[in-house]
Amino acid sequence: MATLNFPANHSPQADAEALRKAFHGWGADEKTVIAILGHRNAHQRQEIRKAYEEIFQEDLVRRLEGELNGDFERAVYRWILEPADSKAVLFNVAVRNAKKDYNVIAELATVLSPDELLVVRRAYHNRYKRALEEDMAAHTSGHLRQLLVGLVSSFRYDGNEINPKLAETEADILHNAIKEKKGSREEAIRILSTRSKSQLIATFNRYREIHGVSISKKLLDEASDDFLKAFHTAVRCINDPIKYYEKLIRNAIKRVGTDEDAVTRVIVTRAEKDLKQIKELFHKRNSVALEQALAKETCGDYRGLLLTLLGKEE
Amino acid sequence: MATLNFPANHSPQADAEALRKAFHGWGADEKTVIAILGHRNAHQRQEIRKAYEEIFQEDLVRRLEGELNGDFERAVYRWILEPADSKAVLFNVAVRNAKKDYNVIAELATVLSPDELLVVRRAYHNRYKRALEEDMAAHTSGHLRQLLVGLVSSFRYDGNEINPKLAETEADILHNAIKEKKGSREEAIRILSTRSKSQLIATFNRYREIHGVSISKKLLDEASDDFLKAFHTAVRCINDPIKYYEKLIRNAIKRVGTDEDAVTRVIVTRAEKDLKQIKELFHKRNSVALEQALAKETCGDYRGLLLTLLGKEE
Known part of the structure; x- marks a missing residue:
């Protein structure tokens, strides 16, 4: 909500x-x-x-x-654009900035519904006169490129049907990819970028049953390169976007020197979607309201806008 | 027309x-x-x-x-489905048949406009409850998979702007890929599956200027595996679909034992698009009307339907 x-x-x-x-x-x-x-x-x-x-x-x-100017300007800019156009900008900034942020790409590509992602790809054409996947591919290479291009180009089936046998087989393949067995990364990319979200969640559940630990936890411990980190982000966003965003904003606030880009992204992209659930989970998890935590770590008009989007009434 | x-x-x-x-x-x-x-x-x-x-x-x-029944039934079936649904079937048959036809996949994915391809992907969801790229990926591997998944997932920019410097650089990369230089196939896949058609045609033109031979001719001589063959098909379909289809139907007719699948595909998928130009080019190239050539090599109601779709009036 x-x-x-x-x-x-x-x-x-x-x-x-x-x-x-x-x-x-x-x-x-x-x-x-x-x-x-x-x-x-x-x-x-x-x-x-x-x-x-x-x-x-x-x-x-x-x-x-x-x-x-400053963080306030950036937040207003992200907010006033059409949502799809704003996400096109986020994708573009993430891949073109000197400090590439592959996690933002993996996050947006997997949090969006298949149809929403198509609308963003169209907005990307209009704004940049290039394809989204074109820019992602031009600025990356190797398995990371395959993964990110696969994720942003995907038009997943959106139904709820799942195939339990496939979930079992593919849980194994994902495990091999984390263990970096040869050839397994290509298969993991195929799975993560083409299967429906329902099927993937079934696969992640099967993984936990087999290995006694969630694939997300496993990746947290093992992710050592950009590929596995982006992989980890995609898994988390497919599995539970609310949980993902709660942790993202928690870490962004806790850091010495708040990560305003992440804070702005969570608030601006989720305020009209599910920020209420993110806020509730934050409160439960941290025993402090998100508004309070943000009020402490931000200031001025930027803080004013964030709290307003969080539903605070004057 | x-x-x-x-x-x-x-x-x-x-x-x-x-x-x-x-x-x-x-x-x-x-x-x-x-x-x-x-x-x-x-x-x-x-x-x-x-x-x-x-x-x-x-x-x-x-x-x-x-x-x-027979070829007539198959042609009527391809014809009566909605065009996007019919193409979804063609994609599916091409990848799931024992005798995989990767060229059909490369052909359809590149001949369709970016927007038409999206409609086909949606039709594929409805019909098969899976994503088009999901099935393509599940039945292929290696560079061939990367190429086909890239082509069917692409949503190219559709504008006419071209970057001549990029055309020059990428003509070189494509040349290296044909020469099978290490690492160059990934780059060729990136180029072929993400650049706009206008940009790609500029790149192919540059290739001919540099090497004194068209990239299509070069690939015809060098294509030795499924990857390069599908690559060749994609290049031809992007470069000049009319020329591609004229040759496809010419070869399908000339063969000992007509290739009815190819004949049907050309007539059924192009009758409402550009079959008139294909027909004209065929006549010019073979000094015989396409209707006449087809009448000689096909028979019965199948022939009747083909000729009707070609515009023959009783």
């Missing part, structure tokens, strides 16, 4: 005008930006962009980039 | 009833089947299926399978 609070009715024109007013004079009125954009769903935000463009002949996204 | 002749208006109910009548008694009236189905476009054929199901509580496709 979502955490975002938004009005059933809003006037895109009035919102556009209020934002324009907030940009007047020296420095923007960030509180107004948060009060408006932090309380609008994806469709409403796109309506505001359109109204703003029509009334002021100016691109609202560009204007916001000019007016805001 | 298409060769199919079909009426602007037709009554799906009247068609369904005429077909039902054609099934009465011993043996079906195949002429009526051809006269109706051979003159209806994809949308109209689906309307007939729906009307037939509604009126007679019977699946028209099953009934046709029961009534017809």
Whole structure:
């Protein structure tokens, strides 16, 4: 369930005008930006962009980039784009940055539903004039490339049917891949990038039954290179996205020097999806509310936006 | 351009009833089947299926399978399914048959537009409850698997922009792959399965300028294994599908014992697309009309359907 609070009715024109007013004079009125954009769903935000463009002949996204800065600017930028477009940007940044973040690629490719992933691939075309898999492939090599290209190109079957025998066979293959038996990585890539999520979860369950430890725990102990790390992320996101995101934001906050990119990604991409469950699990797991933990480790308008997206009411 | 002749208006109910009548008694009236189905476009054929199901509580496709046989039955079956569904069947048969036909996979995956390929992947889900890439991967291995899975999973950028410098670099990489230099096959797979068709054609052109011979000709001489053969097919289909199909049907007819599967595939999949150009090129290249060549090498109702789809009027 979502955490975002938004009005059933809003006037895109009035919102556009209020934002324009907030940009007047020296420095923007960030509180107004948060009060408006932090309380609008994806469709409403796109309506505001359109109204703003029509009334002021100016691109609202560009204007916001000019007016805001730092983590707050980045979070607003991720938030105001269409969700699929925003994910296209996340993919692109993850693979093109000097410090490549293969885990973000594995995460997004597996957390999205097969249909959502197609929409993101289309958004990637529109934004970058290249294919998503094209950029992933051009910046990686070897087994890591095979895995990431396989994951972002997949259009998995979305049904619930499972084949228990296949789960057994393929649990073995995944085990061999972790043990780095020759030839097993190709097979593990095939399994992870083509099987349905239901089938994969059956395979992971079978793995735990056979080996007495979850495949995720096993990978946590054994993952020594980028390939196995991305593999681990994909397994976790397919198995239990809520658990994955709870741990991601927990680690991002706990670190000396908060990992704002990860925090922003969790809040912005999940606020309209399942942030409520992530928040509940966080509370249960850490005996402190996520809002409280975030309020302690972040500050200013960035903190204001995060807490608003988490559903905090003034 | 298409060769199919079909009426602007037709009554799906009247068609369904005429077909039902054609099934009465011993043996079906195949002429009526051809006269109706051979003159209806994809949308109209689906309307007939729906009307037939509604009126007679019977699946028209099953009934046709029961009534017809041999090459004629197979051609009618390929023709009456929705085009995307029919291609899903072609993919499935090509990879699951004892005699795997990797060229058919490479052909379909590259001839289809990026958007058409997505529709076929969706049809594959519906029909087989598995992903297209899942079945391709499960029945292949090594570089051949990487290539075929890459091709069927691709969602290429569809724009016309090209990067001439990239074309130059990648023409070299493709050359190395043909020469079987170590590591070059992975790179060739990356290029062939992720670059836009416009970019690939620029790369193939550059190849010819550098090496004084087309990459297709080069591959024809050097292709010694399944990987290079599928590679060759993909290159030809991206470069010039009309030329590819003309040669495919020419060879299928010329063979001792016509290759009916190939003939059917060309006629059925292209009759509503570009069979007119294929026909023209065939005539120019062989100094004999395609209809004439086919009439000589096929017979009965199968021949009747092929010629009808080629636009022959009684």
